[in-house]
Amino acid sequence: MTAPLIELSRIERVFHLGDSQVHALQSIDLCIAAGEYVAVMGPSGSGKSTLLNLIGLLDRPDSGSYRLAGRDVTTLSADEQARVRSERIGFVFQSFHLVPRLTAAENIALPMVLAGIPPAQRGERVRQALRDYGLENRADHRPDQLSGGQRQRVAIARATIMQPALVLADEPTGNLDRTTGEDVMRLLEDLNRGGVTLIVVTHDGALGARARRQLLMADGSLQQDRPRSGGTRSETCALPT
Amino acid sequence: MRAADLIRFARDAATGNPLRTGLLILAMAIGVAAVVVLTALADGARRYVLNQFSAIGSNLVIVLPGRSQTGGFNPGNAITSTPRDLTIDDAQALRRASAVHRVAPLAVGTSEISVGGRLREVMVAGTTADFIAVRRLTLAQGRFLPPGDWRRGASEAVIGARIRDELFGRDEALGQLVRVGDRRFRIVGVLAATGQGLGMNTDELVIVPVALAQAMFNSNTLFRILVEANSREAIAPAKAQVSEIIRLRHEGEEDVTVITQDAVLATFDRLLGTLTVAVAGIAAISLAVAGILVMNVMLVSVTQRTAEIGLLKALGATRATIRNAFLTEAAMLSVAGALLGFALGHAAAALIRQLYPAFPALPPDWAVLAGVATALVTGLAFGVLPARRAALLDPVQSLARR
Numbered sequence: 001m002t003a004p005l006i007e008l009s010r011i012e013r014v015f016h017l018g019d020s021q022v023h024a025l026q027s028i029d030l031c032i033a034a035g036e037y038v039a040v041m042g043p044s045g046s047g048k049s050t051l052l053n054l055i056g057l058l059d060r061p062d063s064g065s066y067r068l069a070g071r072d073v074t075t076l077s078a079d080e081q082a083r084v085r086s087e088r089i090g091f092v093f094q095s096f097h098l099v100p101r102l103t104a105a106e107n108i109a110l111p112m113v114l115a116g117i118p119p120a121q122r123g124e125r126v127r128q129a130l131r132d133y134g135l136e137n138r139a140d141h142r143p144d145q146l147s148g149g150q151r152q153r154v155a156i157a158r159a160t161i162m163q164p165a166l167v168l169a170d171e172p173t174g175n176l177d178r179t180t181g182e183d184v185m186r187l188l189e190d191l192n193r194g195g196v197t198l199i200v201v202t203h204d205g206a207l208g209a210r211a212r213r214q215l216l217m218a219d220g221s222l223q224q225d226r227p228r229s230g231g232t233r234s235e236t237c238a239l240p241t
Numbered sequence: 242m243r244a245a246d247l248i249r250f251a252r253d254a255a256t257g258n259p260l261r262t263g264l265l266i267l268a269m270a271i272g273v274a275a276v277v278v279l280t281a282l283a284d285g286a287r288r289y290v291l292n293q294f295s296a297i298g299s300n301l302v303i304v305l306p307g308r309s310q311t312g313g314f315n316p317g318n319a320i321t322s323t324p325r326d327l328t329i330d331d332a333q334a335l336r337r338a339s340a341v342h343r344v345a346p347l348a349v350g351t352s353e354i355s356v357g358g359r360l361r362e363v364m365v366a367g368t369t370a371d372f373i374a375v376r377r378l379t380l381a382q383g384r385f386l387p388p389g390d391w392r393r394g395a396s397e398a399v400i401g402a403r404i405r406d407e408l409f410g411r412d413e414a415l416g417q418l419v420r421v422g423d424r425r426f427r428i429v430g431v432l433a434a435t436g437q438g439l440g441m442n443t444d445e446l447v448i449v450p451v452a453l454a455q456a457m458f459n460s461n462t463l464f465r466i467l468v469e470a471n472s473r474e475a476i477a478p479a480k481a482q483v484s485e486i487i488r489l490r491h492e493g494e495e496d497v498t499v500i501t502q503d504a505v506l507a508t509f510d511r512l513l514g515t516l517t518v519a520v521a522g523i524a525a526i527s528l529a530v531a532g533i534l535v536m537n538v539m540l541v542s543v544t545q546r547t548a549e550i551g552l553l554k555a556l557g558a559t560r561a562t563i564r565n566a567f568l569t570e571a572a573m574l575s576v577a578g579a580l581l582g583f584a585l586g587h588a589a590a591a592l593i594r595q596l597y598p599a600f601p602a603l604p605p606d607w608a609v610l611a612g613v614a615t616a617l618v619t620g621l622a623f624g625v626l627p628a629r630r631a632a633l634l635d636p637v638q639s640l641a642r643r
Contacts, residue, residue, distance in 0.1 A: 053637050056555065058554070058555060058636040058637050058640070059636075059637050078559075078560060079559040079560060079561070082554065082557050082558060082559040082560075083557065083559070085554075085555060085556070085557045086556065086557020086558075087557070091555045091556070093640070097548065097551075097552045097555075097640065099549055099552070100257075101253055101254070101256075101257035102253065110553075110556055111556045111557060113242060113243075113246045113250070114242055114553065114556055114557050114558045114562060115242075115557060116242055116243050116246075118243075119245075119246075158556070162557075
């Protein structure tokens with residue numbers, strides 16, 4: 001089995017709303033191995049998005065430690081975290097978050113532009129991604145000229161263009177109808193089959209059931225961590241004591 | 242992020258909102274154009290005045306009665322404190338100076354000129370034949386006063402173009418007899434119209450021999466002595482020689498003031514140069530206003546693009562990248578505005594020159610450079626705050642914004 005990719009221990013995240021404190025995450029211990037397919041489920045406000053932001057290094061825990069591929073990333077500076085995001089993590093959002101003034105191809109190329117990859121190399125990879133996601137004849141269209149499913153395909157292409165080890169999807173089908181949602185999930189699952197670690201946040205039980213491992217959250221803590229029936233928990237990822 | 246990508250990204254961001262970008266560039270352009278046009282006007286005024294002075298005559302040294310400098314004790318002062326007058330003899334003596342080319346004495350007064358029942362008040366200038374050359378005047382008709390003994394002179398007069406028109410209308414003026422004061426003169430020449438100029442308006446002047454003018458005004462003093470030096474380089478020696486000759490003739494007392502045209506020009510030059518700087522400063526205020534506008538617009542832009550900034554951070558953009566993107570955008574808008582303003586300002590100055598050919602409305606180079614540079618600096622300086630704000634945005638909260 002593979003080594004653990006994500007190790008969270010005793011993670012706390014507290015939001016201050018005026019005088020009151022909201023414990024968005026309470027004492028989370030979690031270990032995810034490379035190549036896993038994990039669904040994070042729970043009602044809204046249960047802390048699943050906060051957990052995803054934290055794993056994606058968009059947010060910092062108030063206490064606890066987070067090791068990504070064996071490296072403690074909680075102590076990294078903002079710019080070092082940006083580098084980690086650039087190289088290792090791809091995001092897929094519910095509302096796609098495409099830049100409206102850029103074409104599909106330019107949106108896909110954006111992470112490479114930010115990373116300073118030379119244009120020649122970018123062109124080749126963008127063409128490949130457009131082919132892979134069936135967007136060849138949509139390359140020069142702007143987001144408002146694309147359907148919802150096409151937009152999310154662009155977003156997935158963008159999330160994977162830097163060949164990250166980890167893809168985080170926050171309600172990826174929330175703004176799509178059932179069939180397109182199905183297509184998008186299949187694309188994400190294909191990525192997972194190719195070795196990418198996939199974490200999907202959803203409140204859709206049917207969608208969550210497709211994952212090999214389901215995390216159930218409520219009130220900021222992990223209620224249940226169960227493998228899909230028939231699957232087995234990876235023992236290499238035993239929680240630290 | 243590569244520089245070329247940064248510029249492209251900023252350009253796309255700027256053109257993504259054409260109205261905002263257009264207004265901003267316009268504000269910046271107006272600021273720069275204001276600097277260019279206003280300094281063009283002020284500097285044009287300076288050049289205009291200098292040209293007018295040059296038109297009076299070049300290499301000119303002017304002798305005025307009376308002293309304007311403070312000196313030490315002089316025995317002459319013990320006897321009398323009134324300065325001696327300038328006389329025709331003084332003027333004639335100046336002709337001996339080696340650096341002096343021409344000398345024209347000038348006695349001035351007002352009198353009445355009448356012909357055929359028409360009467361008008363005129364300024365009468367008594368001078369000699371060289372006056373027309375020293376003052377660079379041209380004749381429209383006839384001839385100027387003839388050379389000859391300065392102490393005598395035929396009863397001949399040269400009149401300005403306007404006098405001619407008013408007294409004679411369509412009739413021939415040359416050869417006519419006119420009465421000036423209590424004397425009769427024959428008109429031998431008419432000056433070409435020069436329009437309004439600095440100093441005396443030669444269009445309304447009656448020029449007569451200096452001896453007759455002095456007799457008319459019952460005085461033997463001169464208003465000025467105009468001296469033309471041999472060359473531009475000879476102005477300083479001519480001034481020294483003129484002072485020395487007059488001092489010797491006035492019993493060792495320096496009781497005249499000798500000014501050169503250069504000194505007068507330099508004074509006006511300084512005066513109007515300061516005016517140009519002041520006007521440039523006033524125009525620069527509009528640039529500061531444009532800078533604040535840049536800041537405001539960029540801040541609004543940061544707010545509008547919060548979600549995009551959050552996304553860029555999620556995609557691995559560092560703070561520096563985001564700061565640079567916004568700074569580049571502010572710089573590009575400023576550069577575009579400055580260039581547009583530069584072009585607009587020069588176009589406006591060219592239009593002014595076209596409409597008023599006599600007025601050399603050319604912006605000085607330093608003002609144009611300073612205007613453009615100020616635009617760039619204010620654009621960047623006021624772009625720093627919005628760029629910093631964008632760079633420090635929290636990615637989670639930014640992404641939550643729609």
